Amino acid sequence: MKLIIRDVQKEDSQGIINILNPIVEAGLYTILDTTFSLEEEEKFIQDFPERGVFNVAVSLEESNVVGFQNVEPFATYTHAFDHVGIIGTYVDSSYRRQSIASSLFNATFERARSKGYEKLFAYVRNDNQDALATYLKQGFEVIGIAKKHAKIDGKYIDEVLIEKLL
Template sequence: MLYRTLTENDTEAFFEMMCRLDEETEYMMYEPGERRERTKNLDRLRTNIEGANSGGDFLLAAVTEDGEIAGFIWASRGDLNRVLHTAYIVTGIRKAWRRQGIGTEFFNRLDDWARANGLVRLELTVECPNVGAKALYEKHGFCVEGIRPKSMKVNGAYVDEYYMGKILK
């Protein structure tokens, strides 16, 4: 597996990977097909990738030998003075590549980036039923800081999310 920064040229492949990810899991924000209905998402994604590469955010992809994007991790750094030391994390790994160490590699590299860039706090949310992801985050030092009751509606049912954070030492 190759771990690399995505570029503007990866926008369409990244978008397609996220659409497939939406179909494979109930744990991402978008419902299956919902992302595709929003054609402006491609332009916004291209702009976000360019922004990440200009030094503000951390965006890393796991790419197979065949060039397929297997997963990603994105840390969006705070952009106001009072939150410049924080970053909000979003990550997703396609079903075929889960439980192969990709998540561990993502979070190890995230920690290196965060420390090198003076971050103190990392945070994320995870649906409470997603025990695999929660275990990965806890393995990498994240702690549950609270629960967001009924923050998501998945398949017609309300789902709680854990709010998790990590203080870098």
């Protein structure tokens, strides 16, 4: 598949929620438990932090968003964490295992470094072994388990804490 990785645009909002909402609805891969409207996603993109990185993977053949990845500042209440970002990665279920995530990681790592990030941090559901394997393949390391970190529909979910020094 031929891809272009580029900065997100407001016009990508529908493509993003087309990927994200089915993942949320499945209740298996993310701790997000509420779907997003087009307006909410447009506002999220509009208000995305200046220091953030928000990349989309667009299929050149189909001209649609097939994945996205973002990095947000870890904390804004202190400058002690200015070098740390929180990363999230999402790929359309019908396009997985086509190196889309790898392409996103390559672009995101470069942009994150250029914005002063030295470390990326993520929480991955303990029961999402495919996502964990993807992150580990990109050089992330497991640094711990947050037990009962999320609670969705009355069920506790452990999260694996991972990090990568850039």
